[in-house]
Amino acid sequence: MGQHLLHNTAIEVDGDRATARSEYTMTTHARTETEGKARRVQGGGWYSDEMLRTDAGWRITRRTANAKWIDVVEVDWAAPIPD
Numbered sequence: 840m841g842q843h844l845l846h847n848t849a850i851e852v853d854g855d856r857a858t859a860r861s862e863y864t865m866t867t868h869a870r871t872e873t874e875g876k877a878r879r880v881q882g883g884g885w886y887s888d889e890m891l892r893t894d895a896g897w898r899i900t901r902r903t904a905n906a907k908w909i910d911v912v913e914v915d916w917a918a919p920i921p922d
Contacts, residue, residue, distance in 0.1 A: 841867030845886070855892040860885055870916060877916035882909035 848861040864883040871878050884906040891900050 841865065857890040857892075857897070859888040859890065861888070868914070868916070871913065873913075875916055876913050878911060879914045880909065880911050883907050 843863060843865040845861045845863050848859060850857055850859040862883070862885045864881075866879065866881045868877045868879050870876075884904060887903045887905065888899050889901040890897050892898075
Protein backbone atom coordinates (compact mmCIF):
# COMPACT_ATOMS: atom_id res chain seq x y z
CA MET A 840 0.00 0.00 0.00
CA GLY A 841 1.26 3.47 -0.64
CA GLN A 842 0.69 7.03 -1.69
CA HIS A 843 2.48 9.13 -4.29
CA LEU A 844 1.78 12.88 -4.41
CA LEU A 845 2.84 15.43 -7.03
CA HIS A 846 3.00 19.11 -6.12
CA ASN A 847 4.58 22.45 -7.01
CA THR A 848 4.30 21.75 -10.74
CA ALA A 849 5.70 24.36 -13.14
CA ILE A 850 5.01 23.99 -16.88
CA GLU A 851 6.56 25.90 -19.79
CA VAL A 852 4.72 25.60 -23.12
CA ASP A 853 6.41 26.24 -26.49
CA GLY A 854 3.93 25.53 -29.28
CA ASP A 855 3.15 21.81 -29.33
CA ARG A 856 5.97 20.98 -26.91
CA ALA A 857 6.33 21.65 -23.20
CA THR A 858 8.60 20.95 -20.26
CA ALA A 859 7.52 20.52 -16.66
CA ARG A 860 9.04 20.09 -13.22
CA SER A 861 6.93 18.47 -10.49
CA GLU A 862 8.04 17.71 -6.97
CA TYR A 863 6.91 14.43 -5.44
CA THR A 864 6.62 12.81 -2.04
CA MET A 865 5.84 9.14 -1.56
CA THR A 866 5.20 6.63 1.19
CA THR A 867 4.81 2.88 0.81
CA HIS A 868 4.38 0.04 3.28
CA ALA A 869 5.11 -3.62 2.63
CA ARG A 870 4.86 -6.53 5.04
CA THR A 871 8.09 -8.27 5.88
CA GLU A 872 8.74 -11.89 6.82
CA THR A 873 8.83 -10.79 10.48
CA GLU A 874 5.39 -11.22 12.07
CA GLY A 875 3.84 -7.87 13.02
CA LYS A 876 6.40 -5.78 11.11
CA ALA A 877 6.38 -3.85 7.83
CA ARG A 878 8.93 -1.89 5.84
CA ARG A 879 8.03 1.78 5.35
CA VAL A 880 9.75 3.65 2.53
CA GLN A 881 9.36 7.42 2.35
CA GLY A 882 11.03 9.74 -0.08
CA GLY A 883 10.87 12.86 -2.15
CA GLY A 884 12.35 14.50 -5.19
CA TRP A 885 11.23 15.88 -8.52
CA TYR A 886 10.31 14.79 -12.03
CA SER A 887 11.60 16.57 -15.13
CA ASP A 888 9.17 15.96 -18.00
CA GLU A 889 9.16 16.61 -21.73
CA MET A 890 5.69 16.66 -23.29
CA LEU A 891 4.13 16.72 -26.73
CA ARG A 892 0.64 17.85 -27.77
CA THR A 893 -1.07 15.12 -29.81
CA ASP A 894 -4.56 14.70 -31.31
CA ALA A 895 -5.42 12.77 -28.11
CA GLY A 896 -4.07 15.55 -25.84
CA TRP A 897 -0.78 16.20 -24.05
CA ARG A 898 1.50 13.19 -23.59
CA ILE A 899 4.70 12.80 -21.58
CA THR A 900 7.44 11.73 -23.99
CA ARG A 901 10.29 11.62 -21.47
CA ARG A 902 10.31 11.59 -17.66
CA THR A 903 13.42 11.74 -15.47
CA ALA A 904 13.06 11.04 -11.75
CA ASN A 905 15.45 12.83 -9.40
CA ALA A 906 15.50 11.67 -5.77
CA LYS A 907 16.28 14.23 -3.04
CA TRP A 908 15.84 11.97 -0.03
CA ILE A 909 14.73 8.48 0.99
CA ASP A 910 14.14 6.86 4.36
CA VAL A 911 13.55 3.13 4.97
CA VAL A 912 12.48 1.92 8.42
CA GLU A 913 10.85 -1.14 9.96
CA VAL A 914 7.53 -0.34 11.65
CA ASP A 915 4.90 -2.27 13.60
CA TRP A 916 2.16 -3.71 11.40
CA ALA A 917 -1.20 -4.72 12.80
CA ALA A 918 -3.23 -6.93 10.48
CA PRO A 919 -6.70 -5.56 9.71
CA ILE A 920 -9.47 -6.96 11.91
CA PRO A 921 -12.06 -8.78 9.73
CA ASP A 922 -15.70 -7.67 9.91
